[in-house]
Amino acid sequence: MDVFLFIPCLVEHVLPQVGEATALVLRRAGVRPVLPEGQTCCGQFAYKRGRPDLVRPLARRFIELFEAAPAVVCPSASCTAMVRRYPTLFAAGDPWRDRADRVAAKTFELGEFLVDSLDCPDLGARFPIRAVLHASCQASRVLGVGDRTVRLLEAVEGLDLVPLAHPERCCGFGGAFSIDYPEVSQAILDQKIDDVLQSGAAAVITAEPSCLLNIGSALAKRGASVRPLHLAEVLAGGES
Structure with a gap:
């Protein structure tokens, strides 16, 4: 196909x-x-x-x-x-x-x-790391497909998913929102990064590129060693 x-x-x-x-x-x-x-x-x-x-x-x-x-x-x-x-x-x-x-x-x-579509929640992936999941607003609230990301990650061998204190929190990007309301956007992002760091995870996973870029940039600015990863990178087992 x-x-x-x-x-x-x-x-x-x-x-x-x-x-x-x-x-x-x-x-x-x-x-x-x-x-x-x-x-x-x-x-x-x-x-x-x-x-x-x-x-x-x-x-x-x-x-x-x-x-x-x-x-x-x-x-x-x-x-x-x-x-x-x-x-x-x-x-x-x-x-x-x-x-x-x-x-x-x-x-x-x-x-x-x-x-x-493929009924393929288990791809046989292996990615040993302790991670948190950032569920994007678009996946969870617009498309309603956030649970598919969870199912796929639960099947990854070696992946230890730990909960965020506030898993529903936006990362503050929102496309034009971060440009029009930079101070509000930054405040939301700061809360998200605090949650990620307090979790003790070594990685943060998301299925949304804009969230990945926003969170990854903020982690780098704080000098954090937490890895930002897209869902696809985890499912590929780091072989991309």
Whole structure:
């Protein structure tokens, strides 16, 4: 089975190891990842800025690239959620709306695809480390797929998941939120980092690249040795 791999901007330009790990994990799950050339941004930032006029051309481009896919897999809940909003960008009766509906229906976040579509919660991964899980707002509250991440991690040999004092806490990024309200964003992030450090974990795992970047940068600024890891990197067993 072929699946088309949608690589978010942050992964392509800042976290390429996450894209490589995602492809490896999909191959281990028995599917062949196909990377369409000419991918662009999903338009999420412009959408959150109230500029659907800027998002529509990006949505059309995405639809043209991915509508032939049996399934589309993305290692980001927020970008997956944006694709699922594409139908709302077009009026009823617009042919693009029907095309957007079809693409949105077959676009999945990585963990969601592995557990729900492939019924493959155990990939035989081994990653011995004591870690905490940061559940992203988009995965938990928008897509409602945060429990898939938990199922996948529970099956990883050697992984010792310890609880956070406040597991529901946002990391404070929120895309444009961190730009518009930097002081509030930083305060939220500080609370998250305090939780991570107080847990005694050696790593923090998340399935959202933007959270990974935000938390990882904050840990580095504090001089902490805690490793920021994406779900795909853990499932790949550190082999990406």
